[in-house]
Amino acid sequence: MKQYDYLIIGSGLYGAVCAYRAKAAGKKVLVIDKRNHLGGNVFCENVEGINVHKYGAHIFHTSNKEVWAFVNQFVEFNRYTNSPVANFRGKLYNLPFNMNTFYALWGVTAPQEAQAKIAEQRNEAGIVNPQNLEEQAISLAGKDIYETLIKGYTEKQWGRKCSELPAFIIKRLPVRFTFDNNYFNDMYQGIPIGGYNILINKLLAGIETKTDTNFFENRTFFETLAEKIIFTGAIDEFYGFRFGKLEYRTIRFETQTLDCENFQGNAVVNYTEREVPYTRIIEHKHFEFGTQPKTIISREYSSEWTAGSEPFYPVNDDKNNALYAKYQQLAKQEQNVIFGGRLAEYKYYDMDKITEQALKAEI
Numbered sequence: 245m246k247q248y249d250y251l252i253i254g255s256g257l258y259g260a261v262c263a264y265r266a267k268a269a270g271k272k273v274l275v276i277d278k279r280n281h282l283g284g285n286v287f288c289e290n291v292e293g294i295n296v297h298k299y300g301a302h303i304f305h306t307s308n309k310e311v312w313a314f315v316n317q318f319v320e321f322n323r324y325t326n327s328p329v330a331n332f333r334g335k336l337y338n339l340p341f342n343m344n345t346f347y348a349l350w351g352v353t354a355p356q357e358a359q360a361k362i363a364e365q366r367n368e369a370g371i372v373n374p375q376n377l378e379e380q381a382i383s384l385a386g387k388d389i390y391e392t393l394i395k396g397y398t399e400k401q402w403g404r405k406c407s408e409l410p411a412f413i414i415k416r417l418p419v420r421f422t423f424d425n426n427y428f429n430d431m432y433q434g435i436p437i438g439g440y441n442i443l444i445n446k447l448l449a450g451i452e453t454k455t456d457t458n459f460f461e462n463r464t465f466f467e468t469l470a471e472k473i474i475f476t477g478a479i480d481e482f483y484g485f486r487f488g489k490l491e492y493r494t495i496r497f498e499t500q501t502l503d504c505e506n507f508q509g510n511a512v513v514n515y516t517e518r519e520v521p522y523t524r525i526i527e528h529k530h531f532e533f534g535t536q537p538k539t540i541i542s543r544e545y546s547s548e549w550t551a552g553s554e555p556f557y558p559v560n561d562d563k564n565n566a567l568y569a570k571y572q573q574l575a576k577q578e579q580n581v582i583f584g585g586r587l588a589e590y591k592y593y594d595m596d597k598i599t600e601q602a603l604k605a606e607i
Contacts, residue, residue, distance in 0.1 A: 246471050248274045253459045254476030256284020257595055258585035260447040261602035262474050267451055269607060274469065275448060276457040282448060286595070288439035292501060292538045294529045295439035299554070300495060300544065301512055301526050302440060305433035306596030312432045315599065318446040321434030324531055327425040328512040332392050338425050339514065340418035341385055341393070349388055355421035362386040380411035385419055396518035401546045402493060410561060435531045476585040478555060479571045487570045490590055492555035498522070498543040507539050521545060558590045582606070
């Protein structure tokens, strides 16, 4: 008899939801995480009474009623609506692209004027079948919006020219002909009141957990502990990089505590010109409408992933997708290992989709 029914490697949202489900089914579970805290990338660090999103902004949004009802069992969500602002050479524009944006760019006040302007620029570009991100963006929103609000930001984010990036990255980009600054189209959105740690801690309540515990440093021992493993780490590492390493983008956060109540007036401000080295500034208190006397900001710098840094965004180009397919074939042959989450599936997931996947996992 094994000591546990499930060993779950990684305590992020996927691992935590799976752990909750396994415990609810009467299974004995051990969750381990190599970091010194639980929660994966949704972990919040409380500083000056402010819940700092340590690994970047996380806004929960979904149109899936089942997922929304599930997370609301554990924590109440506030009414935060994601309405980022873009700063290009000192001028501010609303995101997603909407009538406020078009007015700031062109001075147009009617939807028909904005549509005509975009159509004119689309026709001038002569793009029929977009082959890359640059062509896709111009087809969707026109040349002015592409050059002002997309090109510099995207090239900083991915470290590649827009003409070298696949078109699908930007296909879901919202373009609206209303004065609606809500970035998401989903039915529900918000931030857990008190931060994401409350959600994670309630999901893992009554479950044995160990932090500062690296599966790969004592793999043989950990593999003997449980009947099944749920693995949420990097799939190429699980297989010893047998076919080579998958590529990621990583983010470096430069976080400051400022002796003022309000720095930028918004939770998220993107810096879209190429010459500004960071992609955006997050002001954490605005996620929860904070009134603390101080504020905390994080500048985000995107770069290529190297060993020892955190892998954030899979680089889903043809080369990396082909490499992942080889690892995926190995994973399909596993009888007692479930692979799930952003790193294990080499796919960018929003939090609702991660939750949905974990609720569907065969546990």
